[in-house]
Amino acid sequence: MAGSELTNTKSPRVKAAKRLTKRAFRDRDRSFLAEGPQAVREALALDGVVTELFTTAEAGTRHADLVATAVSAGVPVHRASGEVMAELAQTVTPQGILAVCRFVHVSLESAVTEQARLVAVLAHVRDPGNAGTVLRTADAAGADAVVFTDASVDPYNGKxxxxSAGSLFHLPVVTGAPVAQAVDRLRGVGLRVFAADGAGTRTLDDVDLSGPAAWIFGNEAWGLPEEILGLADEVVRVPIYGGAESLNLATAAAVCLYASARSQRVRPLSG
Amino acid sequence: MAGSELTNTKSPRVKAAKRLTKRAFRDRDRSFLAEGPQAVREALALDGVVTELFTTAEAGTRHADLVATAVSAGVPVHRASGEVMAELAQTVTPQGILAVCRFVHVSLESAVTEQARLVAVLAHVRDPGNAGTVLRTADAAGADAVVFTDASVDPYNGKxxxxSAGSLFHLPVVTGAPVAQAVDRLRGVGLRVFAADGAGTRTLDDVDLSGPAAWIFGNEAWGLPEEILGLADEVVRVPIYGGAESLNLATAAAVCLYASARSQRVRPLSG
Structure with a gap:
C-alpha cells in the first residue's frame, strides 16, 4: 500500500469502482463490490476473486492481515481518503475497506449435482436485504446451493x-436461472421440490422432510405465482399456530430450511 | 368523520399525537401510535385500546370499514391532510391511517401462567425492527407471551x-421486566428456560424440546451476557451446518421458536 492516497472522487479508478453500484455496469464488468472486513475476508479466501482492494489508512492498519493477504495474492491495494471511501461505500457508516470482486456464481449444472441434499431457490424475491438474509440462512442450514431465478433480485446488489454476511462466497450461487429449468434440474438430481407458500394445503408438520429437498421461496408480498406452484412436487405452508397472519419471507425461509436440515440429520426418537 | 380537516401540523391535537413518537412522552401518556390499516384493524379489535384515529380523506374511503368500526366504538376520528399525516407517520410512504392506542402490555404474572407452553424473552435486543419481527414470529409460533426485559428496546417504538405486523395486539406482551425476575416466574410456572446463544455447548438438535419452554434471545451483536447465561437451565445454540458464522437474531429466534412449537406438537415417527 505504498504510494499516494486516492483523494479525488472523480479519478478514473474511483469512478470505475463506483459504477459497480449499478447492475448494468456489474453485468458488463462481471464484477461487484464487497464492503466491510467480513466480506473482504471471505472474498480473499477464494482464489482470484478480489481484483482490487480499497482501504482507508485507518482501516488498513486495523485490518493489516487483510491488506497483507491481498498483497501476497498480487491484488492491487489502494489507500483511499475517507471521502473516496464514502463515495464507494453504500453504507451510512462505511467500515473503511472494500473489495472489487469478480462474479462468483456458477452454472446450474455445476451447483446442483446428485450429491445435493438441500437447495434454496429464490423466485420473485425483490428485496435485496431479504435475499441476502435467505442466502446467509441457507448457508447456515448447510444448503448445497442457492439459486436466484431470473425474476429475482441481483445477488450482487450491495444490500x-x-x-449475506459473507455467505455469497461460501456456497455455490446460481443467478438468472429460468425457474422451470431450475426445477427440472433439481428434480433430475433427485431432490423433492417444495414450494413454500401460504396456499399450501399441507404444513411443514405434515410432510416427510427426511429426504433431499429443494425449497422455492416467493415474493415478499404476494408469494408464488400459480405456474410455479404447479411446477413443485408439493406446496407447503409454514403452520401459523397463533394469531399472526403470516411470517416475513426471510423468517419463513429459515423455518423451512432448518426443518429440512434438522429432519435430514436428527434420528427421530421413538414415539 | 364530519367536520373540518386537520391541516395545521402545529395544532395542539397533532402535536399531542406527534410527541408519542418519543419514548418519554409515550411513557407519560401511556399511549403510542399504530400506523397503517393492518395495525389499526388489530388495535380496533381490542376493546378500549384505540383512543383516536387519524385518516386522510383518501385512506378513510379505502378503509371505510375501519372508520365505521371506530365510530361505532365511540373513538374520535379526525380527517387529516396529507401534510398532517406525513407529520405523524414515521414511514416514508405513509398509508394514510394511524391510531393513538393505549398501552397494551400486561404484568409478568398475568402473561406467564401455568398454562404457558412457549414464551419468548427479549433481553438486550436493541433494534426495534428485530424486536418486532421476533414478536411476529413468536405469535406465529403460537407463543403464549413475549417478555421484553428492562434492557431491551421499547415495544411501542414505531418500528x-x-x-410486529399486528402481533403486538395478539398476545400478552410484558415490558420492562428485570431478567432475573422474569426467569424466576418462567421457571416457577414449569417452563424450561433456554438461553439461545452461540456459547451453548449443546445445539437445538441435542436437546429435548417436547416440553413447555421459554427462550431468551440476546443482543444482535454480542448475544447474551454471562449473568443471563447463568440464569438459564440450558444454553443452546442453533447448529450451523454450513459455512456461515452465525444467523441474524430474528432468524435464530424463528428457528428456536418453531423447533419448540413443532416438537411440542408433532408426534415423532418411530426411528
Whole structure:
C-alpha cells in the first residue's frame, strides 16, 4: 500500500469502482463490490476473486492481515481518503475497506449435482436485504446451493452482499436461472421440490422432510405465482399456530430450511 | 368523520399525537401510535385500546370499514391532510391511517401462567425492527407471551410496532421486566428456560424440546451476557451446518421458536 492516497472522487479508478453500484455496469464488468472486513475476508479466501482492494489508512492498519493477504495474492491495494471511501461505500457508516470482486456464481449444472441434499431457490424475491438474509440462512442450514431465478433480485446488489454476511462466497450461487429449468434440474438430481407458500394445503408438520429437498421461496408480498406452484412436487405452508397472519419471507425461509436440515440429520426418537 | 380537516401540523391535537413518537412522552401518556390499516384493524379489535384515529380523506374511503368500526366504538376520528399525516407517520410512504392506542402490555404474572407452553424473552435486543419481527414470529409460533426485559428496546417504538405486523395486539406482551425476575416466574410456572446463544455447548438438535419452554434471545451483536447465561437451565445454540458464522437474531429466534412449537406438537415417527 505504498504510494499516494486516492483523494479525488472523480479519478478514473474511483469512478470505475463506483459504477459497480449499478447492475448494468456489474453485468458488463462481471464484477461487484464487497464492503466491510467480513466480506473482504471471505472474498480473499477464494482464489482470484478480489481484483482490487480499497482501504482507508485507518482501516488498513486495523485490518493489516487483510491488506497483507491481498498483497501476497498480487491484488492491487489502494489507500483511499475517507471521502473516496464514502463515495464507494453504500453504507451510512462505511467500515473503511472494500473489495472489487469478480462474479462468483456458477452454472446450474455445476451447483446442483446428485450429491445435493438441500437447495434454496429464490423466485420473485425483490428485496435485496431479504435475499441476502435467505442466502446467509441457507448457508447456515448447510444448503448445497442457492439459486436466484431470473425474476429475482441481483445477488450482487450491495444490500444483498451485505445481508449475506459473507455467505455469497461460501456456497455455490446460481443467478438468472429460468425457474422451470431450475426445477427440472433439481428434480433430475433427485431432490423433492417444495414450494413454500401460504396456499399450501399441507404444513411443514405434515410432510416427510427426511429426504433431499429443494425449497422455492416467493415474493415478499404476494408469494408464488400459480405456474410455479404447479411446477413443485408439493406446496407447503409454514403452520401459523397463533394469531399472526403470516411470517416475513426471510423468517419463513429459515423455518423451512432448518426443518429440512434438522429432519435430514436428527434420528427421530421413538414415539 | 364530519367536520373540518386537520391541516395545521402545529395544532395542539397533532402535536399531542406527534410527541408519542418519543419514548418519554409515550411513557407519560401511556399511549403510542399504530400506523397503517393492518395495525389499526388489530388495535380496533381490542376493546378500549384505540383512543383516536387519524385518516386522510383518501385512506378513510379505502378503509371505510375501519372508520365505521371506530365510530361505532365511540373513538374520535379526525380527517387529516396529507401534510398532517406525513407529520405523524414515521414511514416514508405513509398509508394514510394511524391510531393513538393505549398501552397494551400486561404484568409478568398475568402473561406467564401455568398454562404457558412457549414464551419468548427479549433481553438486550436493541433494534426495534428485530424486536418486532421476533414478536411476529413468536405469535406465529403460537407463543403464549413475549417478555421484553428492562434492557431491551421499547415495544411501542414505531418500528417495532410496524415490524410486529399486528402481533403486538395478539398476545400478552410484558415490558420492562428485570431478567432475573422474569426467569424466576418462567421457571416457577414449569417452563424450561433456554438461553439461545452461540456459547451453548449443546445445539437445538441435542436437546429435548417436547416440553413447555421459554427462550431468551440476546443482543444482535454480542448475544447474551454471562449473568443471563447463568440464569438459564440450558444454553443452546442453533447448529450451523454450513459455512456461515452465525444467523441474524430474528432468524435464530424463528428457528428456536418453531423447533419448540413443532416438537411440542408433532408426534415423532418411530426411528
Amino acid at each position: 444483498c452482499v451485505r445481508a | 417495532c410496532v410496524r415490524a
